[in-house]
Amino acid sequence: MRKTGLLLIAMLVMVPALAGADSIVPASYSATIAVGGTATLSKTVTVTQVATGAVDVFFLADSTGSMGGAISNVKTEIGNIMTEVALSASNVAYGVGEYRDVGDAFVYRENLDPPSMNEATVQTAVNAWTAGGGGDEPEAQMYALEQVANTTQWRADSQRLVMWFGDAPGHDPRNGSTEASATAALVGAGAAVHAISVGNNRLDVTGQATRISAATGGAFYSGINSDALAAAIVAAITGAVTNYSTVSLDFVGLMPGLSVAFTPASYIGAFDRSIDRTFGFNVDFVGAAPGVYNFEIVARVDGSIVARESDTITVTGEPVIPEPATLLLLGTGLAGMAKLRRRR
Secondary structure, three states: OHHHHHHHHHHHHHOOOOOOOOEEEOOEEEEEEEOOOEEEEEEEEEEOOOEOOOEEEEEEEEOOHHHHHHHHHHHHHHHHHHHHHHOOEOOEEEEEEEEOOOOOOOOEEEEEEEEEOOHHHHHHHHHOOOOOOOOOOOEOHHHHHHHHHHHOOOOOOOEEEEEEEEOOOEOOOEOOEOHHHHHHHHHHHOEEEEEEEEOOOHHHOOOHHHHHHHHOOOEEEEEEOHHHHHHHHHHHHHHHHHEEEEEEEEEEOOOOOEEEEEEOOEEEEEEEOOOOEEEEEEEEEEEOOOEEEEEEEEEEEOOEEEEEEEEEEEEEOOOOOOOHHHHHHHHHHHHHHHHHHHHO
């Protein structure tokens, strides 16, 4: 019994504390100001070691005949992929799709949308992939990428990642989609493409994958062997959620009649989630019209909302009462004018 107790204590000591969620402090604020009046407070954003904001990952596979080994690897490892990613991000949902080319059974096919957090659901969707077709070397990824951008039911305010992998360049145009239109659609959707070239780097033989990944804020991975594809996918996703460059505040639901300004406007740099990091902001409210204003201030990391807090600012129709120093200056001026009149 004694040994068991000691073992249990040792195990508890060895288990790391659960990471907290990204947050804003204070979590709420209320104030009353007059028309033309101001209120100022400090807010602190904490970005923790585990990403807690919504992350949507879409797996886009070239499922033509030459991709059998790569597809098999992802099918076998999809559960491990989700488990590994969960160590860095706790709110990840997955979508699944595949493409071939004109003349095949399909050009682009959506296997799972909206994205799901359920491992069995994602596994079933990935299991639908089979390698076949293809014909000539170029495939229909320009059309597929544009469809992913425009038709996927992304969650609101999510960080959006497209894990695209294949071994051949794309027709440009194909089904009305070009590299330019696909890139524009992805940028418009806020979806960062991480392009993984399987095998001998034919995916990027014309520079398409490099250009698209760079334009959308993603990354390009060259010459990945089929049996290393799952590991490359994990590295790409975890790198995207643990490294960030911009932390900012924003407001949601603010009505005209109250203005809000943040100082600084944002923090820009090379940050990562290896440690908890704090970022301080001053928030200035200025009343323009009487009313009660209820709204949220949100923290954004690379544009995605990671934390929310609520504010209530009441603006009254009362005039702004001058500060004591202003009253003293006004009194001195009036006294001077009285003396001047007496002299006259």
